[in-house]
Amino acid sequence: MAAVRDGELAALTSPVESTKVRAKRRDLLNHSEVLAAALERGTVLPLRFGVVFENEAALVEGFLRSRQEELAALLRKFEGKVELTVRAQYEENAILAEIVQANPRIAQLREQTRGGQDAATYPLRAELGERVADELQRRTERDRKALLDRLSPLAVDTEVDRERIEHQALRASFLVKRRDVTAFDDVMDELAGTHAGRIRFKYVGPLAPHSFVSVTPLESR
The missing domain is CATH 3.30.910 (Protein Binding, DinI Protein; Chain A)
Structure with missing residues (x-):
C-alpha cells in the first residue's frame, strides 16, 4: 500500500497485475480494512472497489490534479463526518x-x-x-x-x-x-x-x- 500525493491530495494505492480486478472476498475485506484505517486518521472519499489506473502519472494527471478543486471541496464537505x-x-x-x-x-x-x-x-x-x-x-x-x-x-x-x-x-x-x-x-x-x-x-x-x-x-x- 502506498500513498500517491499531489499537493494536498493523496490517493491510497496498491499494484495489480491486471486492469480487470475480480471482487474476491479477501480483496473486498482488505479494501474495507484500508478504508477503515484511513478513516481513523482523517477524511476519506471512497472509490468503488476495482478502480485501476494505468500508472501513477495517469492517477495524478487524470484524476488528482485535473479534479483538484472538486476533490478538495468534497473533502471539506465531509470533514469530521x-x-x-x-x-x-x-x-x-x-x-x-x-x-x-x-x-x-x-x-x-x-x-x-x-x-x-x-x-x-x-x-x-x-x-x-x-x-x-x-x-x-x-x-x-x-x-x-x-x-x-x-x-x-x-x-x-x-x-x-x-x-x-x-x-x-x-x-x-x-x-x-x-x-x-x-x-x-x-x-x-x-x-x-x-x-x-x-x-x-x-x-x-x-x-x-x-x-x-x-x-x-x-x-x-
Missing part, C-alpha cells in the same frame, strides 16, 4: 403474532384455514395472505417513520433504501458528525432494548461516506 448504517429486520414469528393478535378478521381466517390446502379454502387463504401483507406493509411504514424520527435528527443527511425486502422495517445510511456518534450509539442501544424480540438491528460504522458521495475517475481503466 462518517457514515453509519442501520438495518432493522422484523423477527418473523413475533411480527406475525402481533398482526394476528391485533386483527380479529386475520385471526379468524387463520383458524379457518389452519391445515387446509384444498380448493375449498383457497379464497380464505388468499384473503388471509392479502390482509397479512397489507397489515405488514402498514406496520413497516409506521415503524420506519418512527425509527427515522429518532435517528435522522442526529444526522447531517440520511439515505433510505426504499427497496422492499420481506420483513425488513428499515435499511438506511446516516451521515453523522464524529462528535455525535456516541449519541447515535446511545439511541441505537435504546431502540434495540425497546424492540427486543420484535426487531433485530444490524448497526455498522463508522464508515467512509459511501452512500453520500460518488466519485468516478474518468481516466481509470
Whole structure:
C-alpha cells in the first residue's frame, strides 16, 4: 500500500497485475480494512472497489490534479463526518403474532384455514395472505417513520433504501458528525432494548461516506 500525493491530495494505492480486478472476498475485506484505517486518521472519499489506473502519472494527471478543486471541496464537505448504517429486520414469528393478535378478521381466517390446502379454502387463504401483507406493509411504514424520527435528527443527511425486502422495517445510511456518534450509539442501544424480540438491528460504522458521495475517475481503466 502506498500513498500517491499531489499537493494536498493523496490517493491510497496498491499494484495489480491486471486492469480487470475480480471482487474476491479477501480483496473486498482488505479494501474495507484500508478504508477503515484511513478513516481513523482523517477524511476519506471512497472509490468503488476495482478502480485501476494505468500508472501513477495517469492517477495524478487524470484524476488528482485535473479534479483538484472538486476533490478538495468534497473533502471539506465531509470533514469530521462518517457514515453509519442501520438495518432493522422484523423477527418473523413475533411480527406475525402481533398482526394476528391485533386483527380479529386475520385471526379468524387463520383458524379457518389452519391445515387446509384444498380448493375449498383457497379464497380464505388468499384473503388471509392479502390482509397479512397489507397489515405488514402498514406496520413497516409506521415503524420506519418512527425509527427515522429518532435517528435522522442526529444526522447531517440520511439515505433510505426504499427497496422492499420481506420483513425488513428499515435499511438506511446516516451521515453523522464524529462528535455525535456516541449519541447515535446511545439511541441505537435504546431502540434495540425497546424492540427486543420484535426487531433485530444490524448497526455498522463508522464508515467512509459511501452512500453520500460518488466519485468516478474518468481516466481509470
